[in-house]
Amino acid sequence: MIEIKNLWKEYGDNVVLEDISKTVNDGEFVTLVGTSGCGKSTFLKMLLGMESPTRGQLLIDGQPIPDEPDQSRGIVFQQYSVFPHLSVLENVMIAREFERAPLLGKLFGGRKKQVREEARALLEKVGLTPAADKYPHELSGGMRQRLAIAQALIRKPKVLLLDEPFGALDPGIRADMHQLILELWREHNLTVFMVTHDLSEGFYLGTRLWVFDKVRHDPQAPGAWGAQITYDLPVGEIPADTLAKMQQQINEPEDKKITGESA
Incomplete structure (x- = not known):
């Protein structure tokens, strides 16, 4: 699925990665x-x-x-990439909204209802259903990390x-997150x-x-x-x-x- 062929990454005279070749299924x-x-x-x-890459190839399919x-490709950082002015549910929905309506970042009618249902289903999977209407500052660190994972996964x-x-x-909390990610x-x-x-x-x-x-x-x-x-x-x-x-x-x-x- 992912092929790495003679991959190099350099910044000027500083070589960060050199000649990496791997295949990941x-x-x-x-x-x-x-x-x-x-x-x-x-x-x-x-x-x-x-x-x-500076040299070499990085291929997917x-x-x-x-x-x-x-x-x-979805990513989750150590620092939580959440929007403080949006609720938990809105934070998960917005990734899909920008994907489907890149100019406005808003959906309406049946399309918005569908995305809301997808977001609620993901919140259920990551254990955040009771916090759907809360804001990020009201969440613990573990809950914010669960939110970041839901944000990444809604784009499938x-x-x-x-x-x-x-x-x-x-x-x-870390042990709980290990089980969740597995x-x-x-x-x-x-x-x-x-x-x-x-x-x-x-x-x-x-x-x-x-x-x-x-x-x-x-x-x-x-x-x-x-x-x-x-x-x-x-x-x-x-x-x-x-x-x-x-x-x-x-x-x-x-x-x-x-x-x-x-x-």
Whole structure:
């Protein structure tokens, strides 16, 4: 479904990602881990269409990913992308309204009723029906994240992109969100890419785990080389020594790698 062919991303002389080639099938749940600044979120933005490859190809169903976001890909950030002046129900409806009426962002009559019913059905799935008429400032962090997920799903995307969506949540709420996202993934047959700094979260949620890391380092030119996918592993089949090595890579500061101070 998604093909990554010799993908590079550069900003001037700074190489962020280099020579990545992978294939992801329909329905996979890929979790992305790695040190801060290694290009995980940049890769997610390229999948969304907010960024374009410098070299190589990024294809979905054999076609280049469009240069701007569309309804085939939905995204949920750690920071909640909700409209404070709209109710919970209106926040979910508005994505569909702008899709069907891009100039006005408003629907009327039967079309509006249909979208309202779709939004209410999604709120039921994410457990927000009692809060449908509340405003974002009246919601807890976990409820706002549920709202952001409903916003992404109402457009019925093929691919769901999650950029550290649960990092700011308390452990108990985070566990509830894990269960919710797994249920929605299975029910909607989504292909999911999720960035996380939590290795255990990546193992628990994903069917496949990618570790982003720089293989080559030049102390005189720290931006000369970009990150690659150093591990591509099916979850549940990871030896203990490999796990320990991956954790060391993720925790190790980038400056130590560049200066050769790592073990």
